[in-house]
Amino acid sequence: MSGLKRVGLTIDGLKVQAAEGTSILKAAEQAGVVIPHFCYHPALEIEGNCRMCVVEIEGLPKLEPSCSALVREGLVVRTSTERVREARKDVLAFLLAEHPLDCPICDKAGECRLQDYYDRHGLTASRMVEPRERREKKLAIGRGLILDRERCVLCTRCVRFLRQMPGTGELGVFERGLRSEVGIFEDAPVDNGYSGNLVDICPVGAITAEDFRFKTRAWFLARKPSVCPHCGRGCAVTVESVSGYPLAKGERRVYRITARENPAVNGFWICDLGRDGRRDIDEGRHARLMKAGVPVAGLSWQTALADVAAAIRTVPGPERSAGIAVVLNGRLTCEELALAKRLFVAGLGLSKVYFADRKPGSADGLLLTAERLPNGRGVLEAGFAPRLPALDEIAAADVLLVFGPYLSEHLAEEALAKAWAGIPSKFLFSAHEGPLDRLADIVFPVAVPAEKSGTYINVDGTRQTFAQAVKPAAGVAAESAILAGLANLLALDAGGGDAR
Amino acid sequence: MIKAWLVVKELLRGAGITSRHFFVNMTFHTLRLFGIKTKRRGAVTIQYPEERKELSPRHRSLHRIRPRDDGRPSCVACMLCVTVCPSECISVEAAEDPDPEVQKVPAKFVVDLNRCCFCGFCVEACPVDAIRMDTGEIRLASKTRAGLEARLDKP
Numbered sequence: 001m002s003g004l005k006r007v008g009l010t011i012d013g014l015k016v017q018a019a020e021g022t023s024i025l026k027a028a029e030q031a032g033v034v035i036p037h038f039c040y041h042p043a044l045e046i047e048g049n050c051r052m053c054v055v056e057i058e059g060l061p062k063l064e065p066s067c068s069a070l071v072r073e074g075l076v077v078r079t080s081t082e083r084v085r086e087a088r089k090d091v092l093a094f095l096l097a098e099h100p101l102d103c104p105i106c107d108k109a110g111e112c113r114l115q116d117y118y119d120r121h122g123l124t125a126s127r128m129v130e131p132r133e134r135r136e137k138k139l140a141i142g143r144g145l146i147l148d149r150e151r152c153v154l155c156t157r158c159v160r161f162l163r164q165m166p167g168t169g170e171l172g173v174f175e176r177g178l179r180s181e182v183g184i185f186e187d188a189p190v191d192n193g194y195s196g197n198l199v200d201i202c203p204v205g206a207i208t209a210e211d212f213r214f215k216t217r218a219w220f221l222a223r224k225p226s227v228c229p230h231c232g233r234g235c236a237v238t239v240e241s242v243s244g245y246p247l248a249k250g251e252r253r254v255y256r257i258t259a260r261e262n263p264a265v266n267g268f269w270i271c272d273l274g275r276d277g278r279r280d281i282d283e284g285r286h287a288r289l290m291k292a293g294v295p296v297a298g299l300s301w302q303t304a305l306a307d308v309a310a311a312i313r314t315v316p317g318p319e320r321s322a323g324i325a326v327v328l329n330g331r332l333t334c335e336e337l338a339l340a341k342r343l344f345v346a347g348l349g350l351s352k353v354y355f356a357d358r359k360p361g362s363a364d365g366l367l368l369t370a371e372r373l374p375n376g377r378g379v380l381e382a383g384f385a386p387r388l389p390a391l392d393e394i395a396a397a398d399v400l401l402v403f404g405p406y407l408s409e410h411l412a413e414e415a416l417a418k419a420w421a422g423i424p425s426k427f428l429f430s431a432h433e434g435p436l437d438r439l440a441d442i443v444f445p446v447a448v449p450a451e452k453s454g455t456y457i458n459v460d461g462t463r464q465t466f467a468q469a470v471k472p473a474a475g476v477a478a479e480s481a482i483l484a485g486l487a488n489l490l491a492l493d494a495g496g497g498d499a500r
Numbered sequence: 501m502i503k504a505w506l507v508v509k510e511l512l513r514g515a516g517i518t519s520r521h522f523f524v525n526m527t528f529h530t531l532r533l534f535g536i537k538t539k540r541r542g543a544v545t546i547q548y549p550e551e552r553k554e555l556s557p558r559h560r561s562l563h564r565i566r567p568r569d570d571g572r573p574s575c576v577a578c579m580l581c582v583t584v585c586p587s588e589c590i591s592v593e594a595a596e597d598p599d600p601e602v603q604k605v606p607a608k609f610v611v612d613l614n615r616c617c618f619c620g621f622c623v624e625a626c627p628v629d630a631i632r633m634d635t636g637e638i639r640l641a642s643k644t645r646a647g648l649e650a651r652l653d654k655p
Binding site: 109138219220246 | 590
């Protein structure tokens with residue numbers, strides 16, 4: 001766009017410069033003037049059917065939809081004149097004439113455009129005396145999506161999204177006029193890896209997700225940015241969680257993960273695998289330290305870490321290179337990998353540093369990559385040559401430190417158990433429960449990426465730094481804290497990192 | 501000497517007030533007995549808990565969930581009461597209802613009376629007029645904390 005000619009126009013008295021070919025709505029948004037809209041979405045083709053975004057353009061007799069009207073030199077646009085406000089009111093009145101107003105049971109309530117715009121631009125009493133049209137309230141359209149046709153405002157964002165982004169086009173608008181409704185073609189439900197985005201882009205509560213259905217209300221959610229750790233793309237996501245009230249004191253739950261805009265990586269979308277990542281944060285987690293396969297209460301990881309340091313000290317300096325094996329993973333942040341490099345390779349002089357990660361899946365050609373680890377490039381950048389350990393390489397060690405539960409995905413459980421039985425000291429640092437738990441002497445519960453801050457480098461080499469999105473449970477530590485603590489205990493240089 | 505006199509003076513004053521109440525109330529009771537001045541009543545001691553005074557219609561007592569015609573709770577678990585509650589004492593869990601006209605029902609509706617301040621905001625916030633505080637139940641003592649957790653979704 002930057003190569004295009006820029007034109008000057010006036011929006012609400014503001015002198016605005018915009019690239020040629022930009023819509024008035026977009027130009028206004030860039031200038032900080034918000035124009036309400038339902039059907040317009042920056043990533044989808046313009047449809048102009050909701051008429052919510054109409055503005056007054058000097059010299060034109062009628063109001064123009066600002067999403068499809070392009071900027072021209074010298075245009076004078078007014079977005080909040082009496083005429084425009086009346087038009088918006090009428091649009092809302094017509095939409096609400098058929099809307100069921102079941103906000104109390106609607107999952108979209110609190111983040112619904114119709115609610116917000118009615119509050120801001122409507123506030124008229126209904127003039128309808130006829131009963132509302134009854135339609136399908138709960139129609140499963142596939143992939144855990146539920147369509148409520150009464151709530152639908154026919155903006156066709158969903159239809160356009162499916163045609164454009166995954167290109168599958170499962171949804172269409174059927175019938176005409178009053179009877180028009182969004183639906184699936186016979187026996188062909190929505191089935192693609194990006195279906196979750198429909199819930200995000202639906203401006204009202206017409207398409208909702210089964211997974212989020214009735215779980216909580218939108219206004220309770222704390223929304224924090226993070227980076228998706230489920231494939232090499234590193235999409236920008238928002239982690240939406242509740243801590244404490246209305247849950248029990250001290251309880252925390254991640255209710256959903258939604259797409260966050262990042263034009264450099266994922267645009268506006270995320271795949272369903274990443275969206276399902278909320279389970280990764282909340283389900284199957286280690287809540288406390290485990291010793292010999294049994295959870296121990298009242299033992300902090302700091303105390304237990306002394307055992308790890310003691311085990312490492314039993315191996316004399318010259319034998320460490322062969323006697324201590326470490327298995328890292330590509331879910332560690334760049335900072336943690338640098339720390340691991342400093343501690344294990346530079347500090348302890350280990351040569352047996354391996355990597356075990358999720359098995360690669362299949363790429364879908366859009367966002368999802370075959371590689372299912374978020375920081376594969378970070379591992380290379382930290383100076384590691386990632387290699388899966390062979391069984392006998394592990395079995396030969398005296399001390400084994402394993403980060404992540406992924407080793408069991410690559411090696412058979414019985415063989416692993418046999419190999420581990422011969423190792424005097426073995427420690428597991430894992431966020432999730434797995435078959436390795438009962439094999440390790442001590443299992444340290446560690447944080448998942450959403451609970452950490454750090455940097456990931458995605459498959460395209462884009463470096464993304466993220467902050468902690470949700471607080472980990474008490475007693476759960478990030479690997480960075482564990483590595484720094486271990487360096488402290490072994491009196492090694494952790495590179496200025498503190499043990500926290 | 502002066503101190504002792506002050507005590508006696510206050511004693512007499514107190515006795516005066518008590519007697520005044522007695523004679524004023526006695527007068528009104530007597531007048532009422534003869535059908536004069538029936539509007540104004542003399543003070544009466546109510547023998548609580550054997551005797552109960554009638555509560556004002558707007559009195560806020562223990563909460564209840566108004567039932568639907570078929571007896572199920574009329575609450576739709578919208579959690580507006582949970583949102584508005586200043587003492588954070590309401591906890592609601594929603595469940596799916598097979599009836600598409602109802603869809604959302606409370607699976608759990610608990611008011612923690614340990615925390616409740618009986619402000620009545622939940623009643624005002626309710627969009628379907630499901631929660632009310634008109635049971636007239638004011639004896640809410642319990643020996644345990646759990647005993648003060650009112651489960652409202654079950655009759």
